[in-house]
Every structure is written in structure tokens, then in C-alpha cells.
Amino acid sequence: MQNSEQIWQLVDQRREPYVELADKIWGMPELCYDEHRSSAEHKAMLEAEGFKVTTNVAGIPTAVMGEAGEGGPVIAILGEYDALPGLSQEAGVTEPRPVPGETRGHGCGHNLLGSASLMAAAAVKDWLKANGLPGRVRYYGCPAEEGGAAKGFMVRDGAFDDVDIAITWHPASFAGVDDAISLANTRIDFSFVGRASHAAAAPHLGRSALDAVELMNVGVNYMREHMPSDARVHYAYLDAGGIAPNVVQSTAKIRYLIRARNVTELNALVTRVRKIADGAALMTECTVSTRVVSAVSNLLGNTALEKAMHANLARIGAPEWDDADRAKAAEFQATLSEEDILSAWRRVGVEQRPGEVLCEQVVPENAKGVPMIGSTDVGDISWKVPTVQARGATCAIGTPFHSWQLTGQGKLPAAHKGMVHVAKVMAGTAIDALQNPNLIAEAKADHAKRTGGKPYESPLPADAKPALDMSVSV
DSSP states (O other): OOOHHHHHHHHHHHHHHHHHHHHHHHHHOOOOOOHHHHHHHHHHHHHHHOOOEEEEEGOOOOEEEEEESSSSSSSEEEOOOOOEEEEOOOOOSSSOOTTTTOEEETTTTTTHHHHHHHHHHHHHHHHHHHOOOOOEEEEEOOOOOOTOOHHHHHHHTTTTTTHHHHHHEHHHHHBBEEOOOOOOOOOEEEEEOOOOOOOTTTTGBBOOOHHHHHHHHHHHHGGGGOOOTEEEEEEEOOOOOOOOOTTTTOEEEEEEEEESOOOOHHHOOOOOOOHHHHHHHHHOEEEEEEEEEEEEEEOOHHHHHHHHHHHHHHHHOSSSOHHHHHHHHHHHHHTSSSHHHHHHHHHHHHOOTTTTTOOOOOTTTTOOOOOOOOOOOHHHHHSOOOOEEEEEOOTTTTTOSSHHHHHHHHTHHHHHHHHHHHHHHHHHHHHHHHHHHHHHHHHHHHHHHHTTTOOOOSOTTTTOOTTTTTTTOO
């Protein structure tokens, strides 16, 4: 791995404190919009690095932003630090073993995500100062990616209005430029209200809100045959009306997550789901009300920035592992299925290499993988400004995300090496843009072409507010 460039040396100089930050965030897993300690740690690091810090970005208590530099273009580097429920796992242990007294865990690697992004931003800050060049770098600490769509609220409220380009990454099995494909989605809570009654003595006087929820689910399940093949609909009960079967349940609440290829298709699907909810309420003589919890746009790619990021990956090469890294990765890979492992290779479009447990190559620029599509609130930033995202190799090949295996690898030396590696890739891409105005101009021209020159329109309703309470009961 080449490491001669000044910007990469500036990243390496920060290795120890940022590994410590990543491990500290791993040890305090907090769910979306409740990342108060994690946000505070990122704020403290920004202050220690000399950034000008803004808190409560877009009215979100756990959103933080740091800026350094003067004049010139504005480069945003995006970080996250929220965890997931139900994925507690002791570090380095290759069997399910939750941390005593803890139910949450960093099963998507966001402890690494935020730390690497802040590390990259700090290196760019020092590079600007050392070279006496105009330009500003911003680190955005973005909470609640796991369902809260905080970036969407931040974009809608103007936090990215003067940004020229945005750079981010996500932990993965392989190192490469992310294929910019994702589904637009929205989360909507449907609350049904009926009438309580004695379920045996006077059932005819009751109107069951739970019946309404179940009928809604039946209706949505019948709809699945008649919606686009790449759309997805999921649901979770938030309130089933209580635990007494001899009482007709007067209230029930269900959360629907609706996904589609783009916002236009999403809006059409949401209209249909809402009609089904209204029909369920009509059939049971209940009432239904709704609350939009979150909504995100699909990702837009950017050819100019993707080529620049891949050039950095090509220069630096794949992360360097040692035998201990490979041995531990092999232990974790042994807990996975062959399907898990093969799916990881297929996703990046690279032929499987038997016995390879950690990423030993940069994913080729022209690799075409099999799409395995989720959603991210980075999509809204990509509609607002030219955006590029890396994949950083931080875990054994095939590790499923949102799994105990991912949590268990979050503090391993290989995770730290992958984190530093991708910080160099992001920092190198940022200074390419700062040194080359043509790159930013090309990125903006590509963005304008993809958006048709139309201004960004938020998929969030105008009156929707961040669901700061969405993790209270988890």
C-alpha cells in the first residue's frame, strides 16, 4: 500500500486517537436520535482538532457540525454513530454472546463510520493549513441513519445549501466505490382507535382496533402481487392493544416501512397503502390516523467524483492485513453460510476467490455486481449536492450487516485498519476537489444532468419533524 502522499500521512498521524474514538463509540451503543454520548464524543474531538463547532443542527440535539478553513469550495464529509437494537455482542467472540446488561450493538459499523469521516476531515483541515490554500472542510455528525432520516431533515432545513460536494463511506467486506443504488422509503405509523368492550359478555359493543391492523396487513399482503418487483413493504407492531384477550382492543398501532425505486414510485405506493388502512378502518368501524416518522430519497451517483475516488483507491491499494487478521476473520467467516459469502462476492461483481477471508483487492472500477438494494438518508444529500460514497473493508467477507457477527468485529485490528484506509481514500478525494476546480465543475454538471436541473424536493411532509422519541420504547 502506497503511503507517500502528504494527506495520507496526515491521516496516519491521527490513528491512535481515532481508533480510541471508534472503540469508545462501540462501547456506548445508542439508538437513533438518542446518541447523546456518542455525539458529545464527536463534538469533543472536533473541538480538540480546532474546528468551529455547531450543535443542534436542524434542531436535532444529536446532530453536530464542525468547519475549518476559509473561502474556496466547501467539502462536506459525512459521519454517523447510531447503533441498532437487539445486536449486543461481546467484541471478538465468534458465537452469539450479548454484553451483559446491554441489548444494543453496532451491527452496521457506525462506530467506525463516524470516526473515519472525522479523521479524514481533520486531515484535510491540516492539509489546507499546511498548503495555504482556500477552501473549507466540514464534518457533519449525522444521527439516526437507522430509520430516522436525520440527513433528510438536515437537507430540508438548509444545512447543505452552500456545500459544493459531499463525501462519505460505509463499512463493508470490500474496498471500492459504492454503487449508487438505493430505494427511496418512508416510515409511517398507523394508529387505529376503536371501542373497548367485554369480549365475551358484550362483544357486539366493541370495535377492535387490532382487527383493523390485521385487516390492513392482509390488504397490503394482497397488494404485493400488484406492485413493482423492486418495491418493498415491511411492518412492525408498535402496540397490539394490550395483553388481555377478554377485552376488545380499543387501540392498536403499526409502523409501515415502504420502499420504492424513486420518490415518484414511492408516493404512488404510499397512496395505495393509505387507502388500504382507510378500508381496514371502515370495515371495523374504527378510525385511523397517521404520522410520517421519516422519508428518504434514492441515491444519485456522480461519475466525476466516483472516478476521482477510484483513482485514490487505485493509488493506495487494498488494506494491508497480517496473519492474525486473517485468522480471526476466518473464525468469523466459519459462522456464516456459503450463501452469505457468495452473496458478498456477487454484490461487488468480483469472481469468488476460495479461501480469501478479507478483502485483498480494490473492487475494479467497471465491476458490475448483483444489486442488493437497501435505503439510506445519504440519498437526500445526493439530490441536493454532488455526492460520492466509498465502501471500506472492515470485516470478514460475507459478514451480514445488522448481525451479531458485524458487532463482534467492530473493535478488531482489521476493523481499525479498514477504517484508517478508507479515511485516506476520502481525504484524498477531498483534496483532489480542492486542488482541481474542474473536478467540482464536472461533478456539478453531472449532478445537474441527473436531476434534470430541478431543485431538490424533500420527500418529507412540510410539517414532519424528526421523531426524537422513536427509540424511547426500544
